[in-house]
Amino acid sequence: MGSDTFVYTTYIRTTPDELWKALTEPELTRRYWGVAFETDWTSGAPMVWEEGGRRTADPEQVVLRAEPGRLLSYTWHTFTPAWADAVGLGRDVYERLAAGPRSKATFEIEPSGDTVRLTVTHGDLAADGPVKELIGEGWPALISSLKSLLETGEELPEPPR
Template sequence: MDSDTFVYTTYIRTTPDELWKALTDAAFTRRYWGVAFETEWTPGAPMVWDEGGRRTADPEQVVLAAEPGRLLSYTWHSFTPAWAEAVRLDQDVYERLAREPRSTVTYVIEPSGDTVKLTVTHGDLRPGGMMKGLIAEGWPALVSSLKSLLETGEELPEPPR
């Protein structure tokens, strides 16, 4: 069954506060994601995505919820021609992504014994859309690298393109 939501859950040997820091601190996010977020991490605050010096800003890129150590939610980034060129998307793929509705991502952080349960929910996706297919591969790889970084001090190597 197709839906407008993708959900991924994992358990990480860390604390809720360390996981929050890894999701919001630019030094952490650059290591496992290659992206730094410029924002105040308060509801309604604008977000700028900085990927290797390429900045993506849009008034609709905002923090939706921010409860340190518990919950983080924001709108997904805008697809711009400059972004598509930088990540080497062909024109057809870029145009298809740009036509899809803006989506949202939510992280729920829950203590679970000596670990923390992290649930990533990426919603408001077009059922059967291109973005849903891309994130179905992207989120597991990204969260695995985050988990590795927090548990071992080393992020996973970027897979070959």
């Protein structure tokens, strides 16, 4: 693709406040993502990623911008050997992930009639790196599960690996 940015847009029948909660509240993020964030959601605040009992903290893992119901942006998580083992990535893929630049995820929330337009932008990617490849499949599945949770009360089942 050659670009350092991945963009995905969808429309969800919800409110900006409910979507914000689904992006930030641990009991909801665990349901559709399997991840919870420990942070106070203020610009510059550190973020600890908790996934499957593993906690990942790093000084560069921070909230970049947080405007409830409008915009959320943070640096992407730190890749660790424990994380790579837990998600079934081989050593070579882990080393390529760890060697790449730190990327960032941004969620733009815009009212659109009786729906909300959600645009997810994942930027600062190595154009041909493994993060771009992984999120190209990951974000659409994740956002589909988020949409399902908000519209029906049930997240999508995790696809088989």
